[in-house]
Amino acid sequence: MPNERLRAAIRAAGLTIENVAEKLGVDPKTAGRWITADGRIPHRANRRDISKLVGVDEVHLWPSLAESLHTKPNTETELVHLYPSRSAVPFSLWTELIASVEHQMDVLVFSGQFLVEQHNILPVVQQKASQGVKFRFLVGDETSTAVTQRAMEEGTTGGLQGRIQMMRRYLSEIADLSTVEVRTHGTILYNSLYRFDDQLLVNGHAFGALAGQNPVLHLRQLPSGLIWDNYMRSYDRVWEQALPEPT
Incomplete structure (x- = not known):
């Protein structure tokens, strides 16, 4: 399924996918595929930057990363x-x-x-x-x-x-x-x-x-x-x- 959590977080932050692409220095088509492509997960540095940009933890945006040793754990906030x-x-x-x-x-x-x-x-x-x-x-x-x-x-x-x-x-x-x-x-x-x-x-x-x-x-x-x-x-x-x- 498309990543609706990421789509919702970007909208909630008052941004568009073009804004995200510009701030991360990537092609808008690449950023768009993070939402629309099944299972497409950005590289670690991009995930960290996106998470900071929208104010939402990586694990919430990409639940499959929960067991990864390279992913920062969820912060203790509900x-x-x-x-x-x-x-x-x-x-x-x-x-x-x-x-x-x-x-x-x-x-x-x-x-x-x-x-x-x-x-x-x-x-x-x-x-x-x-x-x-x-x-x-x-x-x-x-x-x-x-x-x-x-x-x-x-x-x-x-x-x-x-x-x-x-x-x-x-x-x-x-x-x-x-x-x-x-x-x-x-x-x-x-x-x-x-x-x-x-x-x-x-x-x-x-x-x-x-x-x-x-x-x-x-x-x-x-x-x-x-x-x-x-x-x-x-x-x-x-x-x-x-x-x-x-x-």
């Missing part, structure tokens, strides 16, 4: 990138994270309708579920007090409830798969969480702002990662009190 809004998260990053799930994907939202309508996640879930990948979806209960309050705060009275109903309808198509679980909750949604194996997108919520307007933390799981554990404990607390959707 934060991969901070996006000013969910709308600013590159489309290609969502695509790469969804497509790369091998073990588990967890979602905590009120609606999350964009996952289906923008990223066509249902066929991906069906395919990966057949391979044993586990999926947990926590969506809102449109009749709950928390949802009603949130809709009033963001000025979408009735709209949020409708989006939740649509998402529940979408998820009903995969709820009977053996490795897929769907539950509804009525908790106050301080953050929407999107976990893809060892990667986590945290969409915080500010009073009166739409979800797409709020910042997103891109975190990765580390053995000593306190931030990751904090958010995933929160996820599990909601999961335990949520109600299973009928299949």
Whole structure:
């Protein structure tokens, strides 16, 4: 597959592949192949310079280098990138994270309708579920007090409830798969969480702002990662009190 992590990191840094090529002193076609060519990994010096340029560790950009003695280990930071809004998260990053799930994907939202309508996640879930990948979806209960309050705060009275109903309808198509679980909750949604194996997108919520307007933390799981554990404990607390959707 093309290197979507590198593509997303370059875009997040406000650069183009031409900018990267110029700063590294290489031909733009060569730099372009680092993204588009299957398995193409730059030379060590170029990897180091790219990593420094975009502010992301080499091992995150090229996971296959994790066992190399010549690669600098990941720094002890869980934060991969901070996006000013969910709308600013590159489309290609969502695509790469969804497509790369091998073990588990967890979602905590009120609606999350964009996952289906923008990223066509249902066929991906069906395919990966057949391979044993586990999926947990926590969506809102449109009749709950928390949802009603949130809709009033963001000025979408009735709209949020409708989006939740649509998402529940979408998820009903995969709820009977053996490795897929769907539950509804009525908790106050301080953050929407999107976990893809060892990667986590945290969409915080500010009073009166739409979800797409709020910042997103891109975190990765580390053995000593306190931030990751904090958010995933929160996820599990909601999961335990949520109600299973009928299949």
